[in-house]
Each structure stands twice: as C-alpha cells, then as structure tokens.
Amino acid sequence: MPIPSHLIEALERADASWRPVLAAGLQAMHAATPAYFETLTDFLPTEQRLFAAFAQPMDRVRYVLIGEGPYPRAESATGVCFMDGAVKGLWSEEEGGGLSKAVNKATSLRNFMKMLLVADGRLAPDDTGTLALARIAAQSRGVPGVVQSLGEIQQKFFDAGFLLLNATLVFRETVAPAKDAKAWMPFLQTVLAALNEQQPTLVLWGKIAEQLNKLEEAQALPQIAAEHPYNLSFITNSNMHALFKPMGLLRC
Incomplete structure (x- = not known):
C-alpha cells in the first residue's frame, strides 16, 4: 500500500531539508513491516505534529536526543521529545x-x-x-x-542544535511503546544515516532508546547514554x- 495521506501531509511540518529523508524513512518502515501503517489510524501526537521535531534544519543538527515516546495525553504530545504542550x-x-x-x-x-x-x-x-x-x-x-517558560527551553535546545526525537514517534493506548519503537527503527535508521557526515552526538535516554545501538548508523556516532528522566x-x-x-x- 502507498504511504497514507495523513502521514504525507504531516511532512509539511518538517523543514524542507528533511522531507526527502523522512519520506524515505517511511518507505523503509513499510518495506520492513508492510501492515504497520494500516493499523496507524488513532495515535498521538494529533494535529499533524508527527514530524514537528524536524523543524530543525538538517545542517544545524549537532545533537540527536532520543527518548522513549510521546506523552500519553493529547495536549502534551507535541511531536517534540520531552516538550510537554500542557506546560507553559x-x-x-x-x-x-x-x-x-x-x-x-x-x-x-x-x-x-x-x-x-x-x-x-x-x-x-x-x-x-x-x-x-x-x-x-x-x-x-x-x-x-x-x-x-518551557517554550524558552525548547528554543534553547533548538539554538544549541538539538533534534528532539523519540524511539517511537507515536503513542497508542493499545500498543506498548517498545513494540511501536521496533516498527519505527528503520525510520530512525534512515534519519541517522542522513546525518552521518556531520557526526552529531547521539543522546540516548532509557532502555528503549538504547535499542538503537543495534544499528550501524548509531554505532558510527559519538554517544552519551542515560537512564530515562522518569527515573x-x-x-x-x-x-x-x-x-x-x-x-x-x-x-x-
């Protein structure tokens, strides 16, 4: 099946430098798990914010911070790792x-x-x-x-060159984050491959994010790991x- 239109439309929230990479990442996901997108109809974040983190232009990325998954609340899940939309x-x-x-x-x-x-x-x-x-x-x-405000911290992250992602870009009440993260791994593999030449530091938070170390693209980058901040x-x-x-x- 083609990539669903609601995912293609969500790419508009990303900087133009990222859109071909993200589209390729979605295709890689589909190739690895062909039935996955058929199930991806009810998830957070809403309002086409799935790729909001990629507003950071590719050539400005110095750090890739990867957490677990979106907050499990519609107002809180912004598409940007760790940035809770309910917090002002x-x-x-x-x-x-x-x-x-x-x-x-x-x-x-x-x-x-x-x-x-x-x-x-x-x-x-x-x-x-x-x-x-x-x-x-x-x-x-x-x-x-x-x-x-939290918005000011988000801007500070942005100015420092952070790409704020999650191991899974979606939250679903009926699916464990680790299971969704497995489906999104080819997508993140494509993202990290696109950043290989500029060698950003990979910041991994928690056991689900650390699963990315299985990827050669992650192993090729400098890394800092920590427990997830909920600890x-x-x-x-x-x-x-x-x-x-x-x-x-x-x-x-």
Whole structure:
C-alpha cells in the first residue's frame, strides 16, 4: 500500500531539508513491516505534529536526543521529545510553590528541571524537595535572565542544535511503546544515516532508546547514554550534568 495521506501531509511540518529523508524513512518502515501503517489510524501526537521535531534544519543538527515516546495525553504530545504542550510557565505562582503544577505532572520534565538545577549548583543533590525548589522559584519567577517558560527551553535546545526525537514517534493506548519503537527503527535508521557526515552526538535516554545501538548508523556516532528522566537517578547523572551545564538552558 502507498504511504497514507495523513502521514504525507504531516511532512509539511518538517523543514524542507528533511522531507526527502523522512519520506524515505517511511518507505523503509513499510518495506520492513508492510501492515504497520494500516493499523496507524488513532495515535498521538494529533494535529499533524508527527514530524514537528524536524523543524530543525538538517545542517544545524549537532545533537540527536532520543527518548522513549510521546506523552500519553493529547495536549502534551507535541511531536517534540520531552516538550510537554500542557506546560507553559516553569515556576509556581503560589506562595511557597516550587515548579509549576504542569511541570510536576510531567515526571520526566520535573526530573530534567531538577537535574539542570543540580548541575548549575543551585539545588543540592540530596535536597531536591518542595522547600528547596520553593526557594529557587522565589529567586527565579519573573527575574530577567532566567527562563520562565518551557517554550524558552525548547528554543534553547533548538539554538544549541538539538533534534528532539523519540524511539517511537507515536503513542497508542493499545500498543506498548517498545513494540511501536521496533516498527519505527528503520525510520530512525534512515534519519541517522542522513546525518552521518556531520557526526552529531547521539543522546540516548532509557532502555528503549538504547535499542538503537543495534544499528550501524548509531554505532558510527559519538554517544552519551542515560537512564530515562522518569527515573529519580537521572537528577544526579554526572554525564547529563557535563552535557547540559555549559548550555545554560535555564538562562536567557
């Protein structure tokens, strides 16, 4: 069967430099699992955001960050790894509040924020609770030079050359992420092959993303691996501190 029209239309959200590569990736998926697209009718992200991460032009990619899969909520799943569409402000507006309620609901994002704060020396590794975060929020909320929204962090990622992907680009309530990730592997293989000459650093979060190491295209790239951010241990991961501290993602 041809690639379904709703997937072809979603390619319009990608930068023009990516569209031939992504189309080839879809064809590779179809060749590997011919019946897969027939089942792909009800999934997240919605609103043609499936390839939104590829708004980053190919020649600007310096890092490829690969997580697990989209958030399991329609508002949250944006097509960009880790960027929760339900999150606007980062800091709580409530007296004594730390991170905003929306950040706290997104466990991975909450732990990522804590990791950045530990890396910056603003949060002690053994004291990342509500009281410590309330102090930081009071020092950060509305302060010039301090990032206030998740959109600002996403732009910082973009400016640093990140391509923010997931091992599976879709979430379906009836299918385990690991199973969908297997179907999307030929697609990611095509993406990584297209980036081979510029040698971006591959940042792998979690066991599903680490399955990409089976691919020669992944093995050919420099890599940094970590547990998925929904694990508390991610907060004190020294490899993540070394990677993200120089980027100053919480400063604007």
